[in-house]
Amino acid sequence: MKILEMIRINQIHKSYITGQNSLHVLKGIDLQINAGEMISIMGASGSGKSTLLNILGILDTYDSGEYILDGLLINKLSERKAAQLRNRMLGFVFQSFNLVSFKNAMENVALPLYYQNIPRKKRNIVAMEYLDRMGLKDWAHHLPNELSGGQKQRVAIARALIGKPKVILADEPTGALDSTTSMEVMDILQEVNASGITVIIVTHEHDIALRTKKTIRITDGNITEVVEN
Amino acid sequence: MFELDKWQEIYSTVRKNKLRTFLTGFSVAWGIFMLILLLGSGSGLENGVKEQFKGGATNGVWISSGQTSIKYKGLKTGREIRFTNEDFKSVKTSVDGYDRISARLFLGNRLISFKKEYGSFFLSPCHPDYGFIKELEMTRGRFINNIDISEFRKVAVIGEKVKSTLFKGADSVPMGKYINISGVLFKVVGVFRDFSRNDDEQKRVYIPISTAQRVFKGENVINQISFTTGQASAEEADLMIRKSKSVLAKMHTFDIDDNRAINVWNKNEEVRKFRALFAGIRLFIWIIGLGTIIAGVVGVSNIMMIVVKERTKEIGIRKSLGATPWSIVALIMQEAIVITSFAGYIGLVLGVGLLELISKKMPPTEFFRNPEADFSVAVAATVLLILAGAVAGLFPAIKAARVNPVVALRDE
Secondary structure (H helix, E strand, O other): OOOOEEEEEEEEEEEEEEOOEEEEEEEEEEEEEEOOOEEEEEOOOOOOHHHHHHHHOOOOOOOEEEEEEOOEEOOOOOHHHHHHHHHHHEEEEEOOOOOOOOOOHHHHHHHHHHOOOOOHHHHHHHHHHHHHHOOOHHHOOOOHHHOOHHHHHHHHHHHHHHOOOOEEEEEOOOOOOOHHHHHHHHHHHHHHHHOOOEEEEEOOOHHHHOOOOEEEEEEOOEEEEEEEO | OOOHHHHHHHHHHHHOOHHHHHHHHHHHHHHHHHHHHHHHHHHHHHHHHHHHOOOOOOOEEEEEEOEOOOOEOOEOOOOEOOEEHHHHHHHHHHOOOOOOEEEEOOOOEEEEEEOOEEEEEEEEEEOOOHHHHOOOEEEEEOOOOHHHHHOOOOEEEEEHHHHHHHOOHHHOOOOOOEEEEOOEEEEEEEEEEOOOOOHHHHOEEEEEHHHHHHHHHOOOEEOEEEEEOOOOOHHHHHHHHHHHHHHHHHHHOOOOOOOOOEEEEEHHHHHHHHHHHHHHHHHHHHHHHHHHHHHHHHHHHHHHHHHHHHOHHHHHHHHHOOOOHHHHHHHHHHHHHHHHHHHHHHHHHHHHHHHHHHHHHOOOEOOEOOOOOOHHHHHHHHHHHHHHHHHHHHHHHHHHHOOOHHHHHOOO
């Protein structure tokens, strides 16, 4: 079986200009991630790992270099195109869950399908399937603030998966959870990965990183270490 | 842009933020409410004044004789001008374009009686056309006709008030009965109703002018010539008046510009003056109303700005899930339009409701009656509301579309 390349970045540079100062955050990153891989990115705060994740998620732009996602060069896209790519290709999982507070679990999960112009009824049916898969069928009509941290993150994962993405980008997915719940969430992400979806997790916890197949360490804007777990 | 799904999206946002929505809508509802009330009051005022103009064609012209005030061809001032039947005939033949024409004789109030009932009523001799010039409604019988004039018939057409005063009980049917006018018997041939608000206009008795000249004056004198100008424009009507003036000035040798030798009352001109006045008032009301609505729109815009700020995170989430900038603009704009339209509609309904109530419960006064907001106003208000909503939503929507998801989603 041929191994497909999902993500390739060549010599990515990114600086933030604040007033007179220019902050060089990414200093020529090279990275290649194959389809179906599960990797973790580790690094101290300010190391540039979040910036890298934002660039991978097409939420942020880069100054120079190349980013190729599933064979497509991601550079200077219109906001509209970027939004469509995020919708079709990527799924996000955040530390603070980022659920829409006034929408119930089912509506939150269904939201990506809204931007695919799928009719409401069908959206909700699909959302229920994904919630069921996360064991949250009975919580479908609860608002986020009625759910526990672990439940919220499972809703968020269901939402990330509903658009059938090729890559899941998780930014500190267990950062706000206790260790038992963290492991449950990691079990789910491993299952997701087992289904063939590429999973990239940013974390600063070793035991979380150990549950991925490869760990990339970033220090001061450069990749300093790649470890197979 | 307006598919059902978007509506449900807006509905769910609005439903979950009731207070915010209420506050947003209130200022707009208030603005429209005030606009409708103001416009209604304006129309009430206009209707009141229009009522004053009732009773008599709006295109009527009345020319009365007076005294000269300008020396002319060696003749001194203060000369009394007395119209005669010849004047009437000359005006009739030389003026083109009039619709109805009649002369009148002023005989003042006369004691008029029937059997034991009597009263003092204004006796008004005229030609058959005067019924049209005054726009009288015949409730019984007929008005004066040409045969009455040519045969000097002693017939009378009496007002409703005259009828109710003189004809009571068993004699309540006046037709064919003879009334005594200053000692002369006249046969009642018709009863009329005058739409004028002036009660005195109902207390008149019209008789043929030829009979009156022979019976009460003994000479062929008239006091007033009146005509209607038909479909003539204001300029054409002025031309007719000018022509009549010149005919009369020539007959009686007075300066055509002597406004006291003859006195012209052009009702059309008065009506036009009032129309211009009310057009001005309406414009003024719209300006005030629009000002109020603009204040409301600024309020909505302000609140929507805060809403966008409040929803920055949500917008960031939506963008990360694939919301295009346009879909965010549409989301905010539509919410603003829906809120302003809905709230404005409530204001509209309340305003119209209050006007209806006033119009039903408040007795009409001399200068105020039937305040109303007509259909065109409602349509204009609706269009205004949608525009207002779009304007109110525009800047917040642009702001929302510019939300940077990286910043919005950053954990504090």
